[in-house]
Amino acid sequence: MSKASLLLLEDDPNLSESVSEYLESSGYSVTCVYDASSAEDLLYEHKFDLLLLDVNVPGGDGFSILKNSRKEGNVTPAIFITSRNSMRDVEEGFESGGDDYIRKPFALKELLLRIQTILKRNFYHNPTDVLTLAEGITYDSDNQVLLLNGETQTLQLKEHKLLKLFIQHRGQLLSHEMILEHLWDYDETPSDGSLRTYIKTLRKLLGKDSIVSHKRLGYQFR
Template sequence: MIKTKLLLLEDDPNLSESVSEYLEEHGFDVQCVYDAVSAEEILYEQKFDLLLLDVNVPGGDGFSLLKANRKDGNTTPAIFITSRNAMSDLEEGFESGGDDYIRKPFALKELLLRIQTILKRNFYHNPSDVLVLGEGITYDIDNQILMINSHEQTLQLKEHKLLKLFIQHRNELLPHEVIMEHLWDYDETPSDGSLRTYIKTLRKLLGKDSIVSHKRIGYQFR
């Protein structure tokens, strides 16, 4: 199973160790950095599922770091961790593109709950709820409406879920087990045959080259 990948920017070594160990015990893969420059470098090199950003760090600050990454198109959700408590700081945090804000000192359980809540969302920081997937092809995220040349297309519920997953992870190779876990609930039995049918349907609508199959590994949406 692929672990959810978190970036933790925290210059206090003791707090960084406590947070990372706790989250790793709960199944997360945590990458720790201790200054803004290192954070900027790793964000350029790697993709994460969520960012945990201290505000006051050497080499810059969490607000400026996230704001710059948002301008570059990085939509990864982010939680600010800070000892600042002024309303102006809270406003600056959200204006820079943050999704949540937790003040020090905090309970590790509270941080975990905030992380889990944010990761349940499907999309982050999209300027529009309607995405353009190709020439004449749009997808309304909230209303689950796929339009091709002004004609609405009919999709099953799991086909909508699969399309949303692909859009959220565009150009990434998604392993079969990740897709299966996303499409089927715990009380349902995953089906390879059904997944292949959903893929076939989306390819027919979006183009046969839109979804690349990597044998015995997974699929990639382009």
Template sequence: MAAKILLLEDDINLSELVEEFLIDEGYEISLVNDAEAALNLAYEKHFDLWILDVKVPLGDGFSLLKELRQAGKNTPAIFLTSLNTASDLKEGFDAGCDDYIRKPFELVELALRVESILKRSFAHKNENYEDLGDNYKFSLSSQILYKDDKALTLPSKEIKLLSLLLKHKNRFVSVKQIFEELWDYDEEPSELSLRAYVKNLRKILGKDSIINQRGRGYCYDRG
């Protein structure tokens, strides 16, 4: 099935050129030329990727993407723009884009960027997740914790601990095994640190999500 792409570009010649090129590459394209039309279409239809010009009628690409992100829309997005300062770049990524292509650009470069993002996106969708409740999920393959489909940044040992407990869900993992898994051979294991990691994970996942028993260790338990 062809990936569906929303293309926002108000330059008629460029938009037709890009549309034709991407169709030839095997994608299904919906072309619009103003921010309002793009916003409406992004709400109405599912897309695998948004390609957004920044300077467009009835708004701008940065504000458009910010609004969509705030509404919980997580479709990957690429900005096309003639803006090229560091502050413009920062504004684009702050708005929530995944990539940023400066005009003028080669169509081959656009194709490579599109392919890269779609591969990443589809891989993300096909991962196996542990549903942790309250819109949290954890990918055992990529070792990433998500909240509302947004990746959270956690210290590496907390991620390792969560992964270990999920692999042994509803079974106790001994403190000895946790020490062996979390600490490198040249590090000194710390029970105080372990308790801190557990406390932090409980703050995120619920105070009853991880239980511990003296002599048995720790267990992830969602009932």
């Protein structure tokens, strides 16, 4: 199974090293940057699963970096890591598109739990409420409504979760393991047969070429 990819913006090299080593030992891939310009470049060039952003950094601030990235269509969830502790700072963090806010100093275990919670939820930010997937096909992710030529299509809960996952990772090859882990909770037993059924349903609605199967590797949403 591929590791979740995290971007860590933290200008304190000691803290950056401690956080990255802990998260990598917990099974994540961590890319570290130390200033605003480097963070902006990587956000433009690469796709991450989660952003960890310090607020006060050389060349800018985490709030502005994320706010500008959201305007460009970046939907990746983000956690702010900062020593700022006023309520106005918290509000600004969420208003700029953040999903969580952790104050320094913090326990590494707490950060790990927050990361796990956000990745499990797999929510994401859309610049618009309704996404156009193809001609005559739109999807309201907030209300979980798929419209085909204006008519509402009925989907099961896991089919909605799968469609959201594909939309978030449009064009990327998703492994079978990643999809199974996302669709089924820890107390459920994943089913390859059910996954194939969900894929078949989405193809029927979105077009047979909308989801490409890569033998022994996974699926790709186009």
